[in-house]
Amino acid sequence: MKAKVVWNLLRNGFDRLTIYLPIILTATLALGTYWLVRNAPKLLEPAAKEAPKHEPDFFMRGFVIKNFLPNGELRSELFGTEGRHYPDNDTMEVDQVRLRSVSPEGLTTRATANRGLSNGDGSEIQLFGNAIVVREAAVSAGGKPIPRLEFRGEFLHAFLDTERVKSHKPVTLIRGADQFTADSLDYDNLTGVANLQGRVRGLLMPSAAAPGAKH
Incomplete structure (x- = not known):
């Protein structure tokens, strides 16, 4: 009897986990994407063209x-x-x-x-x-x-x-x-x-x- 109760609890927990698993995976993916964006190296921005200096060449x-x-x-x-x-x-x-x-x-x-x-x-x-x-x-x-x-x-x-x-x-x-x-x-x-x-x-x-x- 006790084993049956434990089994039912485990099955209910697994069913709930199955229900929330897509949400957990989506949240984990979003957090991972945010982390990557924050830590990825920034693309080099085009530098402004400097005005030519009055210096002999x-x-x-x-x-x-x-x-x-x-x-x-x-x-x-x-x-x-x-x-x-x-x-x-x-x-x-x-x-x-x-x-x-x-x-x-x-x-x-x-x-x-x-x-x-x-x-x-x-x-x-x-x-x-x-x-x-x-x-x-x-x-x-x-x-x-x-x-x-x-x-x-x-x-x-x-x-x-x-x-x-x-x-x-x-x-x-x-x-x-x-x-x-x-x-x-x-x-x-x-x-x-x-x-x-x-x-x-x-x-x-x-x-x-x-x-x-x-x-």
Whole structure:
């Protein structure tokens, strides 16, 4: 009799366990899934792209950079004691810079400064410290003399393709024997117009009398 009672209790307990087994298994699976999610390594999130830093990616010493026209003719030569290229804005910073360029009309321009900053294709250059830009004297296609031009200042910005020289700082302009000073300058070689602003002063020298002219 006692064995029968024990058997009935065991059977009832097993039946109840069978009824609740799916719930127990589901709860155990949920707990296991939660544990795995909490302890699983996190996926790497895409890192934000850093803005390029203004740092040189290569250096040059005692160098010359030459640019050529599509027809193969020399457009410009850039010399320096040391150069640093910055990839973020594709510029070349040059110490003790010297520049020589030739316009399509054959006019030669030379520039020097303590430091220069050229753009990627060499079409423009900013000159800092003891900056000098000289366009050599020449003769036009029609045989008219083109006087020598010289620009001096602590800052000059030369545009080779458009043949312009600009500065927002005091400059000296020497045209032949004439000399002008101003607080700023915008010179366009294609039109031959020099826009001088600020405190403008000029010294005009009388032109030499032609041979045989009467005084």
